[in-house]
Amino acid sequence: MRPVRLLREDPPREADVRFLQDAIDAYNVEQTGRRDYLLVTFVLRDEAGHTVGGLVGDIWGDWLYVRVLWLDAAYRRQAHGSDLLRAAEQVAIERGCREVYLSSFSFQAPEFYEKHGYTVFGALEDFPPGHVKFYFRKSLAA
DSSP: OOOOOOOOOSSOOHHHHHHHHHHHHHHHHHHHOOOOOEEEEEEEEOTTOOEEEEEEEEEETTEEEEEEEEEOGGGTTSSHHHHHHHHHHHHHHHTTOOEEEEEEETTSOHHHHHHTTOEEEEEEETSSTTOEEEEEEEEOOO
């Protein structure tokens, strides 16, 4: 074995981050045989073409993971978040997913997810101090 050095990269090289993600993805495929990864992205744009919200998620192994759901403050409480979430869930159902999972801080929108049928399966108290990070899941079964 060749000697190695442990280096902290700040900021990291994008090529290194991509390499590490590709390497773990390849390992996951090797171990499971699942090659069904799909990036799911929906974007809300205003009349000028500016991005005012959207959702980014991943489908893999019959699960949808919602990584990001964000709306500009001016567009909140107008059903756009619900539309984004339903659209992603519909793609997941069409792809054969059984479940969805995501996280939300106590200062974000945990009530929003509960309203949409998500239940808490875990929480990190005092993260960041004075707040909670919740982990939610929802069954997509009929």
